[in-house]
Amino acid sequence: MNIWERMQVIDRRWVYLMVALAVIIPFIIPMKFPISITPETQSLYDAVEALPDSSNVMLVFDYYPSTMAETEPMAVAAARHFFSKDCRVITLSNIPLGGPSMAENVTRLIAEEYGKVYGVDYVNLGYKYGYVSVLKGMGQSIESIFPTDNSGTPLSELPIMDSVVNYDDIAFIFEVADNATADYWIAIVNAGYGVPMGVGATAVMAPKFYAFVGAKQIVGLLGGMKGAAEYEILIDQKDAAFKGMDIQSLVHLLIIGLVVMGNVSFFFGRRKRSREKS
Numbered sequence: 001m002n003i004w005e006r007m008q009v010i011d012r013r014w015v016y017l018m019v020a021l022a023v024i025i026p027f028i029i030p031m032k033f034p035i036s037i038t039p040e041t042q043s044l045y046d047a048v049e050a051l052p053d054s055s056n057v058m059l060v061f062d063y064y065p066s067t068m069a070e071t072e073p074m075a076v077a078a079a080r081h082f083f084s085k086d087c088r089v090i091t092l093s094n095i096p097l098g099g100p101s102m103a104e105n106v107t108r109l110i111a112e113e114y115g116k117v118y119g120v121d122y123v124n125l126g127y128k129y130g131y132v133s134v135l136k137g138m139g140q141s142i143e144s145i146f147p148t149d150n151s152g153t154p155l156s157e158l159p160i161m162d163s164v165v166n167y168d169d170i171a172f173i174f175e176v177a178d179n180a181t182a183d184y185w186i187a188i189v190n191a192g193y194g195v196p197m198g199v200g201a202t203a204v205m206a207p208k209f210y211a212f213v214g215a216k217q218i219v220g221l222l223g224g225m226k227g228a229a230e231y232e233i234l235i236d237q238k239d240a241a242f243k244g245m246d247i248q249s250l251v252h253l254l255i256i257g258l259v260v261m262g263n264v265s266f267f268f269g270r271r272k273r274s275r276e277k278s
Helices: 003-008 012-028 039-049 065-084 099-114 131-137 181-193 206-214 224-234 240-277
Strands: 056-062 088-093 122-127 172-177 197-201 220-223
Touching: 003 240, 012 240, 039 065, 039 172, 039 197, 039 206, 039 220, 039 224, 056 065, 056 099, 056 181, 065 088, 065 099, 065 172, 065 197, 065 224, 065 240, 088 099, 099 122, 131 181, 172 181, 181 197, 197 206, 197 224, 206 220, 220 224, 224 240
Parallel strands: 056 088, 056 172, 088 122, 172 197, 197 220
Antiparallel strands: none
16 A cells, blocks of 8 residues: 555554644744734724723623634733723623623723722623613613622712713723624714724624725724734734634644645545556
């Protein structure tokens, strides 16, 4: 049996082993594959960078735990960018399953890095059912929709909310989503109240949001893990998404290599069989 025939009957366990190694190796030896910055990511970064220091901003956690690998790095990078500019960060979620707890985990972790104080520099409003009514209601009064934070503390007792009544007091909103709630934020909050917005979406969702970027309804877009990695590069905080892109790129290269090898072995094997018959 020659090499081409051996390649066609390779034990699948060798393939599994190669994939496993492609996942493990970047954790040990950084691959540092080049990552280009897309215009949509750059414009999002520029919009946040242009915010006056100490602005009031919203960071919305509208993603489920199943997509955390793609979406959470976006939220982490955005929180770091906001806190580095001393912005006052208001978080909330339209997702009941995990949204408020993920917002709590991310903001408290990043707040510790920057020495921020809960209730003064950031607050987690939690979740409220009926996102259409919630988004419209906050246009009149945020406190009427969220009278307390996620822990039950009245907003009137939190200094961060002293200067925040409704969207008029919000300088920027960053929506991280893996579902259609991002459409409602754009349609209701941006179109209705003119609040500048950016969106972070999963890779399969990202293409439809390019139209919103073109229409200037969102200032920028992060698409999937690559978008998160780009943002990490721009804020000079390479973290989970940047490492994840090493893994993803190496696995993709391995798959391409296996497909090429499989096709080459098939055609060479077919030529050998044709010669033997003739």
